[in-house]
Amino acid sequence: ALKxxxxxxxEFGLSICKQLAELHLEVLAIDREPxxxxxxxxxxxxxxxxxxxDENALKAIGVNKYDVAVVAIGTDLEASVLITLLLKQFGIKKVVAKAVTELHKKVLLKIGADMVVLPEVEGxxxxxxxxxxPNILDSFELSGDIRYVEFKSPKSFFEKTISELKIRNVYNLNIIGIKRGDEKVEFVPAGDTVIKENDILMVIGEMNDVIKFQEKEK
Amino acid sequence: ALKxxxxxxxEFGLSICKQLAELHLEVLAIDREPxxxxxxxxxxxxxxxxxxxDENALKAIGVNKYDVAVVAIGTDLEASVLITLLLKQFGIKKVVAKAVTELHKKVLLKIGADMVVLPEVEGxxxxxxxxxxPNILDSFELSGDIRYVEFKSPKSFFEKTISELKIRNVYNLNIIGIKRGDEKVEFVPAGDTVIKENDILMVIGEMNDVIKFQEKEK
Ligand SMILES: Nc1ncnc2c1ncn2[C@@H]1O[C@H](COP(=O)(O)OP(=O)(O)OP(=O)(O)O)[C@@H](O)[C@H]1O
Ligand SMILES: Nc1ncnc2c1ncn2[C@@H]1O[C@H](COP(=O)(O)OP(=O)(O)OP(=O)(O)O)[C@@H](O)[C@H]1O
Known part of the structure; x- marks a missing residue:
């Protein structure tokens, strides 16, 4: 298992520790403040x-034994750049760094970070x-050009089947799930599924198509 | 259209403005620093x-004409609480507040914020x-109990069809898309789709099933 x-x-670094610990993974937390x-x-x-x-301090902890490192320092670019460089030097395969601005991100990628995240900007x-x-409950990029949207079923959809609505043809969107009250989510519902009032539709599609639909919805 | x-x-507030402006929506930016x-x-x-x-300053700008407000102030809880209270008093239907800790979030919800986000913790x-x-490229909660995972097709999947692998039955996961090189994503692929080396599988399912699969994968 990865270390x-x-x-x-x-808050960012601590949250990563929490989630990894919850998945029963080995995680070492580092900070200069006791x-x-x-x-x-x-x-x-x-x-x-x-x-x-401090290169010697890192050596003493045996950082080279770790598979993945996250440099979760936002405010001090100098420190995060130096630490990232040291970790790559120690041979850690994957070093992820937090950045606060796009410029920080450019610098970190140039000096060797394998991945850079900007929680504030992305959030x-x-x-x-x-x-x-108003009907959209959540919406975000799944990756690249693909967006996920979750929205309350519009009135025009009530009591119609998915095939009837021709959602794929008309909107170029794909219903990948329907949430109905407290029931379990119905994933990849069949075309003859009837959409009810209060159904929450889980949809994916390409950015442009989802935005078109969202703009039509608002 | 919403205002x-x-x-x-x-960075958080500015990023919200950028994205709303890109969607051609009307957005007013407020900050006390010129x-x-x-x-x-x-x-x-x-x-x-x-x-x-400053209640009078808010009145002068006509905040009551806005549909959605985001209080994107993280470090000053007192200010974000006060501003949230004022905005609700002015009748703004949806007030979203940023928080840095879970305790901040509790306070903001208690005093009337309609929604609270913690970009650092969530990120x-x-x-x-x-x-x-190592094969997982991205993974996050879609909502409630459902997780989305994107991962490189494991060796054991190569040259097999989706039906053959019985992904739904064996893993209780649903393939909602396949990314193949630069080709367009194939959404909700048919059961006779053959999985190739380098395919990136887009999967959704319930938290426990996805975690089981992820732990098996690592
Ligand atoms: N050289 C260093 N070595 C070890 N820890 C460091 C070093 N420099 C900063 N830190 C620690 O990194 C942590 C995060 O620093 P940062 O300045 O990004 O705080 P932050 O913006 O409040 O973080 P977050 O936004 O995640 O809450 C702090 O706890 C700080 O003590
Ligand atoms: N009472 C206020 N009225 C208007 N703007 C304010 C008020 N208090 C703080 N701000 C502004 O809110 C902005 C964000 O404040 P915050 O202290 O959360 O900064 P931040 O942590 O750097 O934000 P981010 O993490 O989003 O980059 C600052 O630009 C600040 O000037």
Whole structure:
């Protein structure tokens, strides 16, 4: 199983530790502040207070034994760049770094980060997409050009079957699930499924088609 | 069409403005710092420098005319609580607030926020999920109990059809799309589709089933 090292116990780093621990994975938490390590102790497999820009300290912890590292430091670009460089030097296969701006991201990718995430920017985009239609409950990019949208069934859909509505033909969207009250989700529903009032439709499709539908919906 | 007011031009708030503007929606950007408003001017429909805790200033801008407001202030809980309260008082139907911790979230919900988002915490959880398997390219909660996973087709799947693999029966997962190189995504592929090396499988299912599959994968 993969072994993880997370550096920087801000809300982002701590949340990563929590989720990995919940999946029963081995995770080492690093932060230079003892109080942050105190909190991380009860969450991560191990937690050590060190300054991650200190090459000797990293060596002493044996960072080279880890498969994946996340540099979860947002405010100090210099530190996150230096730490990323050191971790790649130590041979860690996958180093993910947090960035706050697109410029930070460019720098981190140039110096060797395998992946860069911007939780604030990505979260803002996702929230915006979910707010554009009163019927839209959630909406985000699945990947590349594909978007997922979850919305309350519009009145015009009530009591019609999926085939009848020709959703694929008319809207170029695909219904991949229907949520009905507390019932289990019906995944990839059959064409003769009748859409009811209060059904929540889970749809995927290409960006342009989903946006067209969202704009039509609002 | 809905009219939006975004208060707080940090990376999160600014990103919301960008995305709404890209969808051709009317958005007013608010921040008390003029330099932040300078940046927002080129992105939002309108941008005004005011202290959003000032009830008279909010009245003067005519906040009551807006349908959706986002209070994108993370570090100052007092300010975000006060602003949320004022916006609800002014009659804005949907007020979304950013929070940094779960405790902040509880407070904001109690005082009337319609929705609270934690971009750092949610981003951390999502990143963790996408890191757990070497073949897993992305993974996140679609909603409630349902998770989406994108992963490189495992060797054991090559040259077999979807029906043959009995993915629904064996893993209780649903293939909702296949990405093959630069080709368009094939949504809801037919059961006789043959899975090839390098295919990226887009799968949805309930949390437990996806986690079981992910743990088996790693
Ligand atoms: N050189 C370093 N070595 C180890 N830990 C560090 C180093 N520099 C910063 N940190 C730690 O990284 C953590 C996150 O730093 P950051 O400045 O990004 O905080 P933050 O913006 O509040 O994080 P978040 O947005 O995730 O809540 C802090 O707990 C800090 O102590
Ligand atoms: N009372 C207020 N009225 C208007 N704007 C405010 C008020 N208080 C704070 N802001 C603005 O909110 C913005 C975001 O504040 P915050 O302290 O959350 O910054 P941040 O953590 O850097 O944001 P982000 O994480 O989104 O980048 C700042 O630009 C700040 O000027």
């Amino acid at each position: 993880f090292i997370i550096i920087g116990m801000g 109080e942050k390590i105190q909190i991380a102790q009860s969450i991560a497999t191990n937690a050590v207070a060190v300054d991650a820009t 803002g985009k996702r929230l915006a997409n979910s707010l554009v239609g | 939006f007011i975004i208060i707080g031009m940090g 330099e932040k408003i300078q940046i927002a001017q080129s992105i939002a429909t309108n941008a005004v420098a005011v202290d959003a805790t 951390g959880k999502r990143l963790a999920n996408s890191l757990v398997g």
